[in-house]
Amino acid sequence: MKYLLLFFLSLSLTINAQSDEDVLKIIYYQTLTNGKSYQWLDYLSNQIGGRLSGSVNAELAVEYTKKELEALGLDKVWLQPVMVPKWVRGTKEYAYIEGASGRTTTVNICALGGSIATNPTGLKANIIEVMNFEQLEELGKEKIEGKIVFYNRPMQPDLIHTFEAYGGCANQRYAGAREAAKYGAAGVIVRSLNLRLDDFPHTGSMSYGDIAPQDRIPAAAISTNDAELLSSMLSLDNNLKFFFRQNCKQFPDVESYNVIGEMTGSEFPNDIIIVGGHLDSWDLGDGSHDDGAGVVQSMDVIRLLKESGIKPKRTIRVVLFMNEENGLRGGRKYAEEARAKGENHIFALESDSGGFTPRGFSFDCSDNNFTQVKAWEPLFKPYLIHYFEKGYGGADINPLKVDGTVLAGLRPDSQRYFDHHHASNDTFEHVNKRELELGAGTMTALVYLFDKYGVNPIMKTKEVKN
Amino acid sequence: MKYLLLFFLSLSLTINAQSDEDVLKIIYYQTLTNGKSYQWLDYLSNQIGGRLSGSVNAELAVEYTKKELEALGLDKVWLQPVMVPKWVRGTKEYAYIEGASGRTTTVNICALGGSIATNPTGLKANIIEVMNFEQLEELGKEKIEGKIVFYNRPMQPDLIHTFEAYGGCANQRYAGAREAAKYGAAGVIVRSLNLRLDDFPHTGSMSYGDIAPQDRIPAAAISTNDAELLSSMLSLDNNLKFFFRQNCKQFPDVESYNVIGEMTGSEFPNDIIIVGGHLDSWDLGDGSHDDGAGVVQSMDVIRLLKESGIKPKRTIRVVLFMNEENGLRGGRKYAEEARAKGENHIFALESDSGGFTPRGFSFDCSDNNFTQVKAWEPLFKPYLIHYFEKGYGGADINPLKVDGTVLAGLRPDSQRYFDHHHASNDTFEHVNKRELELGAGTMTALVYLFDKYGVNPIMKTKEVKN
Numbered sequence: 001m002k003y004l005l006l007f008f009l010s011l012s013l014t015i016n017a018q019s020d021e022d023v024l025k026i027i028y029y030q031t032l033t034n035g036k037s038y039q040w041l042d043y044l045s046n047q048i049g050g051r052l053s054g055s056v057n058a059e060l061a062v063e064y065t066k067k068e069l070e071a072l073g074l075d076k077v078w079l080q081p082v083m084v085p086k087w088v089r090g091t092k093e094y095a096y097i098e099g100a101s102g103r104t105t106t107v108n109i110c111a112l113g114g115s116i117a118t119n120p121t122g123l124k125a126n127i128i129e130v131m132n133f134e135q136l137e138e139l140g141k142e143k144i145e146g147k148i149v150f151y152n153r154p155m156q157p158d159l160i161h162t163f164e165a166y167g168g169c170a171n172q173r174y175a176g177a178r179e180a181a182k183y184g185a186a187g188v189i190v191r192s193l194n195l196r197l198d199d200f201p202h203t204g205s206m207s208y209g210d211i212a213p214q215d216r217i218p219a220a221a222i223s224t225n226d227a228e229l230l231s232s233m234l235s236l237d238n239n240l241k242f243f244f245r246q247n248c249k250q251f252p253d254v255e256s257y258n259v260i261g262e263m264t265g266s267e268f269p270n271d272i273i274i275v276g277g278h279l280d281s282w283d284l285g286d287g288s289h290d291d292g293a294g295v296v297q298s299m300d301v302i303r304l305l306k307e308s309g310i311k312p313k314r315t316i317r318v319v320l321f322m323n324e325e326n327g328l329r330g331g332r333k334y335a336e337e338a339r340a341k342g343e344n345h346i347f348a349l350e351s352d353s354g355g356f357t358p359r360g361f362s363f364d365c366s367d368n369n370f371t372q373v374k375a376w377e378p379l380f381k382p383y384l385i386h387y388f389e390k391g392y393g394g395a396d397i398n399p400l401k402v403d404g405t406v407l408a409g410l411r412p413d414s415q416r417y418f419d420h421h422h423a424s425n426d427t428f429e430h431v432n433k434r435e436l437e438l439g440a441g442t443m444t445a446l447v448y449l450f451d452k453y454g455v456n457p458i459m460k461t462k463e464v465k466n
Numbered sequence: 467m468k469y470l471l472l473f474f475l476s477l478s479l480t481i482n483a484q485s486d487e488d489v490l491k492i493i494y495y496q497t498l499t500n501g502k503s504y505q506w507l508d509y510l511s512n513q514i515g516g517r518l519s520g521s522v523n524a525e526l527a528v529e530y531t532k533k534e535l536e537a538l539g540l541d542k543v544w545l546q547p548v549m550v551p552k553w554v555r556g557t558k559e560y561a562y563i564e565g566a567s568g569r570t571t572t573v574n575i576c577a578l579g580g581s582i583a584t585n586p587t588g589l590k591a592n593i594i595e596v597m598n599f600e601q602l603e604e605l606g607k608e609k610i611e612g613k614i615v616f617y618n619r620p621m622q623p624d625l626i627h628t629f630e631a632y633g634g635c636a637n638q639r640y641a642g643a644r645e646a647a648k649y650g651a652a653g654v655i656v657r658s659l660n661l662r663l664d665d666f667p668h669t670g671s672m673s674y675g676d677i678a679p680q681d682r683i684p685a686a687a688i689s690t691n692d693a694e695l696l697s698s699m700l701s702l703d704n705n706l707k708f709f710f711r712q713n714c715k716q717f718p719d720v721e722s723y724n725v726i727g728e729m730t731g732s733e734f735p736n737d738i739i740i741v742g743g744h745l746d747s748w749d750l751g752d753g754s755h756d757d758g759a760g761v762v763q764s765m766d767v768i769r770l771l772k773e774s775g776i777k778p779k780r781t782i783r784v785v786l787f788m789n790e791e792n793g794l795r796g797g798r799k800y801a802e803e804a805r806a807k808g809e810n811h812i813f814a815l816e817s818d819s820g821g822f823t824p825r826g827f828s829f830d831c832s833d834n835n836f837t838q839v840k841a842w843e844p845l846f847k848p849y850l851i852h853y854f855e856k857g858y859g860g861a862d863i864n865p866l867k868v869d870g871t872v873l874a875g876l877r878p879d880s881q882r883y884f885d886h887h888h889a890s891n892d893t894f895e896h897v898n899k900r901e902l903e904l905g906a907g908t909m910t911a912l913v914y915l916f917d918k919y920g921v922n923p924i925m926k927t928k929e930v931k932n
Contacts (some may be wrong), residue, residue, distance in 0.1 A: 032624045157900075160849055197901065329850045357879050359850065383626055384825060385851040393722070413823050413879060415900045434623075434661065434881045 004174065020379055020452075024309045024445045028383055036303060037296040037431040040068060041355070044296065045428040052113075053323040054086025054254045061279050062257050065320050066297065068259035072303050076264070079257040084323040084335040087114055090281055093220060095189075095244035095253040097230055098124070099429040102239060107226035110201040110284060111246040112173060112190065113326045114208075115219040122245030123148070123218060125186045129234050134172070145184035148242050149334025150234075151176050152191045152227050155418065162195060162414040163353070166421075169193055170204075177219040178209045180220030188219045189196075189242065191227040193418060194417050199223045200423040205284050205326040220244055236389040244428035256322045258330045263302060265314040265451075272338075273450055274317045275301045275349045275443060278324035278331075278396055285426030289417065293355030293431060295320050297410075297440040304444040312451045314346070321396040324352065328395055335399030345405040346448040349443055350394030355436040356422075364398075364407040369455060373406075376449050385442055387411050406455055410443055485869060486845055486918075490911050492774045493906045495850055497907030502769060504899040506534060506636040506762040507821070511752040511894035512862040518579075518749040519789040520552025528723050529744050531761065531786050538769050542730070545723040550789040552717040555749055559686060561710035563696055564590070566703060573692035575655065577666040577712040578639060579792045580674075580855035581685040584653065588711030589614070589684065591652045595700050599637070611650035614708050616700075618657045618693050621884065627685055628661060628880040629819070632887075635659055636670075643685040644675045652684045655708065657693040659884060665683050665689045666889040669748050671792040686710055704768075722788045724796045729768060729915075731780040738804075739916055740783045741767045741815045741909060744790035744797075744862055751892030755883065759821030759897060760897050761786050763876075767815075770910040778917045780812070787862040790818070794861055801865030811871040813916040815909060816860030820886075822878035822903040826853025827912065830864075830873040835921060839872075842915050851908055853877050872921055876909055 008288060018026075031037075044051075051058040062079065069077045093111055095105040111117075127148040130136050136149065152171035155165035169191075176188045192202035201221045208216045234240055234360065259279060265271060277294020281287020298318045305312060321330035338345060349361075360380070362369055369388055377388045392398075393407025401407055413437070420426040484492075486883060498502075509528060510517075517524040527544065535543045559577055562570040577583075593614040596602050602615065609762020617638035621631040636659060643654045658668035667687045674682050688696065700706055725745060731737060748755020764784045787796035804811060815827075826846070829836055838854055843854045858864075859873025867873055878901070886892040 023477075028626070029624045158495045160494070160904075163899075357881050384853065387850065415823050415904065416898050419898070432882050432885070434628075438881065 008382055017160045023448060024379055025346055027444045028441045030304050030307045031437045034307060035300055035437040035440055036056055037300040037436050037440045040296040041288060041292050044292045045288045047280050049286045050283040051281045051287055053256060053280045053326060057254060058280055061213060062259055067202060073260045074263055076262040077262050080260055081255055081257055082322055083253045084256045084329050085327050086254045087190050088249050090247035093246040097233060098241040108199050108201050108223040109220040109244055110203050111248040112206040112219040113203055114206050115248055116216050117247045117249060118218045118245050122243055123187050124241055124243040127240055127242035129231055136179055138143045141183045143212060146186055148187045149180040149185045150189045152231055153331055155195050155292055157195060162418055166193055173204050174206050177217050178205055178211050181211050181215055181217050187217045190221050192221045193225050194224045196419050199225050200425050202422040203284055204422045205464045218246060219465045220246060258334055259320040260317055261302060262317045263312055263313060265312050265364050267313040269315050270344055271314040271454060272317060272343055273314055273347045274319050274343045275447055276319035276396060277320055277351045279320040280323050280325055282325055282422045284424040286428060287426060288428045288431050289354040289420050289426050293436055294351035297351045297443055300440040301444045314451045317326040324396050331396035332399050346455045347406045348397035348400050348407045350397045351443060352394050353411040354412050354417040355431045355439060358412050358439040358442040359412055360385050360387060360411050361408045362389050362391025362411055364393040369406050410439055412439055486851055488622045489914060490845055493770060493910045494543055494736050494907045496770050496773045496883040497903045500773060501766055501903040501906055503762040503766040503902050503906045506765060507754060508760050510758045511754045515752045516749040516751055517747045519550040519722060519746045519792060524722060524746055528725055538725045540729055541729040544726050546719040546726055547721055547723055548788055548795050549719045550722045550795050552720045553791050554715050556713040559712040563699060564707040574665050574667050574689040575686040575710055576669045577714040578685040578687055579669055579671040580672050581714055582682050583713045583715050584684045584711050588709055589653050590707055590709040593706055593708035595697055601932045602645055612652055614653045614655055615646040615651045616655045618697055621661050622657060623661060628884055632659055640672050640897045643672055643683050644677050647677050647681055647683050651683055654685045656687050657686045660690045660692050662691045664887050665691050668888040668890050669750055670888045676729045684712060686712060724800055725786040726783055726786050728781060728783045729778055731778050733779040735781050736810055737780040738783060738809055738811045739780055739813045739913060740785050741913055742785035742787055742862060743817045743830045746789050746791050748791055748888045752894060753892060754894045754897050755820040755886050755892050757818045759902055760817035763817045763909055766906040769914055780917045790862050797862035798865050811826060811866050812921045813864035813872045814866050817876040817909060818860050820878050820883045821897045821905060823901045824851060824876055824878050824905040824908040826877050827874045828855050828857030829860040835872050876905055878905055
């Protein structure tokens with residue numbers, strides 16, 4: 001294979017004379033034979049581990065990725081301070097179902113991120129199953145008060161895009177406690193957002209909204225297997241009791257950082273392209289898919305451009321956002337500062353859908369910009385990249401949208417994503433090296449095209465004025 | 467979701483009046499909410515296990531799948547007898563590298579399927595690394611005689627289609643012993659056909675060709691990690707010795723069966739469409755991806771047609787072929803009998819590339835037939851099926867090609883396939899339920915279209931006359 005590498009290296013010396021087809025060949029060759037994303041992910045996952053905002057691990061991840069970006073010889077690497085929430089899970093949660101005879105069945109739960117603790121001795125109450133907020137409202141205070149509400153709406157299995165199925169259920173987790181508290185519930189148990197039946201409870205963020213501190217109730221997720229069990233036991237005996245204990249706690253905000261590295265553009269340094277993922281993760285697994293994968297792929301984009309001999313005309317930044325999971329403070333902070341400085345972000349690419357085989361991108365942009373992008377789709381066909389559709393870019397880059405920046409999200413195959421999402425099995429061994437590398441290569445190819453061709457200024461939906 | 471199911475059931479009563487778009491919706495809904503492939507695979511993998519031709523497990527798999535097909539209420543289920551080779555691995559193989567000091571390093575190997583045993587006390591000899599047959603020829607008898615030949619050509623990592631990378635290396639495994647024996651080698655060790663670096667040796671078939679029995683030499687695969695180790699040790703000391711011991715044995719052929727189930731066509735019963743996978747597997751894992759997945763998907767095609775309310779106009783057969791791995795006797799037998807009976811096979815679909823997310827099909831057919839098929843591609847877009855290309859159909863259906871049958875192979879995502887192929891980690895937990903079910907649905911949709919529209923007779927490259 002050595003001859004092939006030499007061939008490509010010689011190509012890269014004259015990269016500007018190469019066709020886009022040839023440059024993409026070089027990029028994909030580089031990622032599959034000389035990628036670094038898997039090695040970085042190994043460290044992030046196995047040497048650091050879960051990186052919840054405000055934790056020691058999150059700070060270790062900031063240090064590590066900064067050091068690694070510095071080692072790439074970029075033009076500039078810096079930390080952007082941002083205050084983040086600090087929520088700590090505490091000791092492992094414990095829960096059981098108690099039947100009329102007093103016999104108990106232990107079930108797998110985990111506190112939802114942002115939840116309050118139960119009493120130190122736990123909470124035991126009757127439990128009532130609902131499928132949605134409408135049903136909760138129908139039942140009303142009379143049936144709900146003093147009980148634990150069990151939200152059990154499953155993800156819709158026949159949707160091909162599993163993120164749609166997630167979207168159809170996420171409100172139970174995010175707002176379930178807030179809604180149930182209005183009817184005097186004592187706590188909530190939420191079916192894990194998992195398409196598979198298994199024993200892993202899946203955490204994720206929740207919010208009490210404007211519920212006063214004294215009226216807040218504890219919230220936990222239950223594994224899908226145990227949600228099925230609980231539901232079938234309730235169908236036989238609706239007088240069941242449920243016990244759970246958790247001692248999670250919200251601390252005052254702490255300072256953390258977005259990690260940013262930059263290659264300054266040779267011709268249009270004020271045109272900024274960013275590529276990023278989020279450095280924080282939930283605490284149960286090691287955050288390999290969510291979003292270690294996006295972090296290391298974004299780092300490798302900037303490295304693969306260099307390795308492929310591409311000298312960007314525009315400024316390319318890798319941005320590793322802090323606190324996507326439970327606050328989005330990093331994404332908001334980045335956009336605020338960019339706006340304050342009058343920076344012109346022409347394109348932002350996010351990878352936050354797992355490290356699976358890439359299928360394409362969704363683009364959040366004007367029709368004109370989408371026409372430009374769609375014309376590049378055939379270049380990706382040899383790499384089995386076929387999904388170029390309008391859609392959501394990503395949570396961390398979304399705050400840039402109001403400035404007219406073209407946003408895009410990498411769209412990997414999503415069938416296995418929710419098997420791991422926010423659960424203790426979001427771990428390194430479930431990431432395949434080639435799939436991860438193909439994602440990094442695909443992102444690099446798109447960044448290369450945006451760097452080369454830019455975004456037609458008249459196509460930008462809104463110009464940033466400072 | 468119940469209302470949706472009722473809606474579809476009512477639809478299915480008038481399926482012939484439905485658009486193809488609607489029928490595909492029903493099929494995909496059925497596979498993702500009411501599929502049976504995963505349950506069947508669980509039994510095949512976890513209750514039966516690896517199913518090498520001639521083994522007790524292979525016979526159990528014949529019995530089980532016949533019984534399950536019978537339970538589907540098909541028009542006909544039968545066994546087609548076929549004589550198959552019976553090769554038995556025997557006790558676990560053992561191997562080590564021995565340095566000049568006499569210090570030994572144990573390595574992971576497995577006998578290649580069809581290999582002879584070593585002496586009962588094992589074989590120890592100097593070992594010499596080659597990358598291909600050309601290098602073997604250059605070295606010649608003088609350098610090779612009495613030594614163990616170590617074939618270490620890795621799969622090419624930059625190929626997106628991993629089966630191409632496999633094709634580029636498989637001759638080392640299949641013909642490596644035969645070629646090395648010509649130069650008086652004592653045995654061969656072959657780098658596992660695995661793109662990943664890990665500790666699993668991957669077996670697979672090999673052939674001695676016309677080498678006389680007394681001149682045959684034993685052949686084993688070594689894990690990729692140990693191939694790298696051996697190569698690096700050889701680069702420091704080319705006088706290393708290698709020891710391996712295996713007591714595998716070839717027995718006389720035994721009788722086995724293809725398992726066949728049929729729904730007879732209502733309008734054109736003599737137009738036959740088959741869908742199949744191979745029931746045998748290698749013995750190291752449980753054969754979940756290769757080819758338990760193809761077996762249960764093919765069984766589910768015929769069931770999903772029924773569940774979707776589709777009454778085939780043409781005869782649909784599921785064929786579970788025996789002995790794809792080390793003989794292809796089942797595939798050949800099926801085609802022979804079909805030809806002898808003058809059966810008109812218009813279309814044959816095979817699934818033998820793992821139970822991963824389906825990406826499309828490759829079609830082995832005339833340009834005219836391909837034009838017909840290509841027109842169906844947009845129907846599959848909502849299911850992210852995008853790969854409709856000319857290419858190989860599959861080993862078991864290939865013998866039907868000379869009769870002008872249109873052949874197609876399901877093409878799942880291939881990035882992880884060779885992590886598991888023919889190794890002890892080809893096991894049930896590495897198959898994702900949704901990915902498997904999407905494959906079964908995609909196959910069902912294509913069979914539905916071929917049943918509905920047939921193959922234009924003038925497009926058939928050759929008509930079968932009896």
